[in-house]
Amino acid sequence: MAWWQQIEWSPFVLSFKLAGVTVAILFVIAIPFAWRLSQSRSRFKPLLEAMTALPIVLPPSVLGFYMLMLLSHNSALGHFLEESFNIKLAFSFTGLVIASCFYSFPFMVQPLQSGFESLNRHMIEASYLAGKNMHTTLLKVALPNIKPSLITALIISFAHTVGEFGVVLMVGGNIPDKTRVASVAIYDLVEVMDYDKANLYAGVLLLFSFSVLVSVYWFNYRHKIRVGTVL
DSSP: OGGGGGGGHHHHHHHHHHHHHHHHHHHHHHHHHHHHHHHOOOTTHHHHHHHHHHHHSSOOOOOOOHHHHHHHHSHHHHHHHHHHHHOOOTTTTTHHHHHHHHHHHHHHHHHHHHHHHHHHHHHHHHHHHHHOOHHIIIIIGGGGHHHHHHHHHHHHHHHHTTTTOOHHHHOOOOOOOTOOOOHHHHHHHHHHOHHHHHHHHHHHHHHHHHHHHHHHHHHHHHHHHHHOOOO
């Protein structure tokens, strides 16, 4: 039997679906947030940046625990949604999406913020002097000039979401075809000491992660070459 026939692909499909939905949501939210953050001169900016970056250093199990408390039936939000709309967030795909958005938020915001901050200030000021408002400046001037940062944010956020474990396990549990993503499937296989199949699953994620990094670095490398050629 070929190695790909030994793999149950549904956890991978669910992981990619979760990552796709998460990245789509974060793309809409993070762009204006990162833009505002990059343009801010407030003394509270470091505090906001620290809050944004907190999921990077916070243990996933800790974040997952608080997300579970927020989304569970016992919380005000969870109780309201369940009683009013029959929406259950804990141990559901919707709950995984919400938790993943929190967990992957800094991986989308930070590359975008760095890209915006690297822009020539004269370019932005010229747009404002030409009568363009903030939204037009962001969409027509800023975003087209930070393509490497934009691609990096999208790809890294997607890959990071695919590789989640602690948060998704805490919030979603291990429900086949519903919340059982690839990382949780690997954990299950190790628990039953099926190391051969666990190795296959882990190898798929390893190959995926490496491919993602090569894609990001190659795109940025090619962009630098083109810019260098133009200059």
